[in-house]
Amino acid sequence: MKHARVQLNGQSYSVEVIDGNRVRFDNGQVLGEHEVTWLPPANGNMFALGLNYADHARELAFTPPTEPLAFIKSPGTYTGHNQVTWRPDNVEYMHYECELVAVIGKPAKNVKREDALQYLAGYTVCNDYAIRDYLENYYRPNLRVKNRDATTPVGPWIVDAADVPDPSNLKLRTWINGELKQEGTTADMIFDIPYLIEYFSSFMTLQPGDMIATGTPEGLADVVPGDEVVVEVEGVGRLVNRIVSEADFFKNNKA
Incomplete structure (x- = not known):
């Protein structure tokens, strides 16, 4: 089953996603994909992985890490399916990263690898x-690289863990304006999801709604205002996002 959060007439709702990306409300009402505003399906902290695919590390001329390179993204960075993301003015290089995300379903502390998937929603x-202009060191990513408002599309929905029997063998793809730019597989992860749940829960408690973004394979490219970027993880979902300029974004999103 697919679960999503949408907004309609200024109100937020939890809905079930059915065929054709339609959404069904608790009262039985069904609306089409473009009749609602899609929200991020979870709002916990996001623990993101750097250089978690060996091919991506080589692409950037880095030695693959021997321990997870993790950083935290705040909920303010999230945006939903079919929404826009802004490119800061006067930067040279901003790229996408298609990632499979594991969503925690119950408190997880000191979880063993063999039990890890039981803690997923x-x-x-x-x-x-x-935004690579601000990258000082991949092993200690600067906050300006990854933590800008509304610059991390998440969604469109959460697929139940039981409906993805093998998360370690899924294709990932990214298109810019319909052209395939990135293709890889979760089989190439250095640290897989059970390992990461065991790792994080060994020193902190993961809470329901927290997310683990598992990294991206090689095949990065610059994106500019006007681009439509689509990222897809096989068996999970296809997430659409459009790039606008910093000036246009803040003109249309005044506090």
Whole structure:
């Protein structure tokens, strides 16, 4: 089953996603994909992984890590399916990152690897945009690279964990304006999801709604205002996002 959060007439709702990306409300009402505003399906902290695919590490001329390189993204960075993300003015390079995201379903502390998947609510997709101009060191990512308002599309929904029997063998793809730019597989992860749940829960308690973004494979490219970027994880979802300029974004999103 697919679960989503949408907004309609200024109100937020939890809905079930059915065929054709239609959404069904608790009262039985069904609306089409473009009749609602899609919200991020979870709002916990996001623990994101850097260099978690060996091919991506080589693409950037880095040695693959021997321990997870993790950083935290705040909920203010999230945006939903079919929404916009802004590219800061006067930067040279901003790229997408198609990622499988594991969503925690119950408190997890000191979880063993063999039990880890029992703590998941399910899976979703994110596009972890990065502004490379501000990258000082991949092993200690600067907050300006990854933590700007509304620059991490998440969604469109959460797929129940039981409906994704093998998260370690899923294809990931990214398109810019319909052109395939990135293709990889979760089989190439250095640290898989059970390992990451065991790792994080060994020193902190993961809470329901927290997310683990598991990294991206090689195949990055610059994106500019006007681009439509689509990221897809096989069996999980297809997430659509459009890029606008900093000036246009804040003109249309005044506090």
